[in-house]
Amino acid sequence: MFENIIAFFKNMKKSEKNTNNSKDAAKERLHLVLMQDRANVSADFLDLMRQEIIDVIKKYIEVDEKEIDVRLTNKQNTDGTTGAPALYANIPIVNIKQEAKLKEKKEAEEEKKIIEEAKEVINETQNEKQEIENDEKSKDKKEEENTTRSKGEKTKEKPKK
Numbered sequence: 001m002f003e004n005i006i007a008f009f010k011n012m013k014k015s016e017k018n019t020n021n022s023k024d025a026a027k028e029r030l031h032l033v034l035m036q037d038r039a040n041v042s043a044d045f046l047d048l049m050r051q052e053i054i055d056v057i058k059k060y061i062e063v064d065e066k067e068i069d070v071r072l073t074n075k076q077n078t079d080g081t082t083g084a085p086a087l088y089a090n091i092p093i094v095n096i097k098q099e100a101k102l103k104e105k106k107e108a109e110e111e112k113k114i115i116e117e118a119k120e121v122i123n124e125t126q127n128e129k130q131e132i133e134n135d136e137k138s139k140d141k142k143e144e145e146n147t148t149r150s151k152g153e154k155t156k157e158k159p160k161k
Contacts, residue, residue, distance in 0.1 A: 046072065053089060062094040 050070040057063060069090040075083040 046070075054091075057091060059097075061096050064092040064094055067092045 053070060054068060071088055072085050073088060075086040077083040
């Protein structure tokens with residue numbers, strides 16, 4: 001007899017769980033139908049879009065999938081009329097994945113390294129440019145000196161004639 005009472009309560013608990021599950025499922029279906037109606041898109045399309053959004057977000061953060069709420073609503077214009085459909089997503093974040101943090105840090109370090117290398121290249125280029133300018137100035141000076149010497153030698157040669 002005691003076993004029958006336990007079985008009765010277990011069955012009550014199961015039916016209560018089933019009622020909650022079917023209630024949640026019906027609520028979800030109703031949301032999908034309303035979204036479909038508002039945005040003129042199919043429920044399959046909305047479900048696919050929702051899943052893809054979740055998949056992308058899950059690459060970087062841990063989320064509570066049971067509590068995610070993605071829905072399409074109509075945006076209200078400032079004059080009170082109904083505007084274009086808008087996508088709203090309420091996605092509870094459990095934790096940011098360590099890999100994403102490390103990847104972000106690594107990318108920042110790589111950017112710093114690239115910037116430093118670019119600065120070095122710029123400095124080297126400026127130094128080379130300065131050296132070239134100095135060489136050209138030296139050549140110009142030497143040519144000027146040679147020209148001056150040549151003129152001096154020519155003037156010295158003239159009196160000999």
